[in-house]
Amino acid sequence: MVHDLYQEIILDHSKRPRNCHSMADATRQADGYNPLCGDKLKLYVKVENEIVVDVSFVGSGCAISTASASLMTESLKGKTREEALKLLDKFHELLTTDTAVSQDLGKLVVFCGVRDYPARVKCATLAWHTLKSALSAELKEPVSTE
Ligand code: ZN
Secondary structure: OHHHHHHHHHHHHHHOOOOOOOOOOOOEEEEEEEOOOOEEEEEEEEEEOOEEEEEEEEEEOOHHHHHHHHHHHHHHOOOEHHHHHHHHHHHHHHHHOOOOOOHHHHHHHHHHHHHHOHHHHHHHHHHHHHHHHHHHOOOOOOOOOO
16 A cells, blocks of 8 residues: 555654754854744755755754654755745655655655645654745855955
């Protein structure tokens, strides 16, 4: 059963989240909070030359929000900022519409079952909304002392 497999992946990532640590040399970071469920996370992103070279997070939340953050960090490495934002749109579409599941989403398709539970959509998208604010924030140029 394909849905059992999906559930297994979500459970695995919620119990053993990947890239779950702070990052000292992150170039961007943002905080996310989902008051409906109490999910909280802090996201660290390292962007070099418009490429997302590293992503990590810390936080506490339900199984869905933790698994989503974990799978998101795995999906983003090596993507450009623009590709990352496009993936966000596709993921949002997967959760909120009845469109056919896009294979571009890779492992992220495991969340397609969430579309049947509108109350959990915010859990699954929390990490992604946080990513958007991290990537959208303008970088401050280092102040020149010359
Ligand atoms: Zn939640």
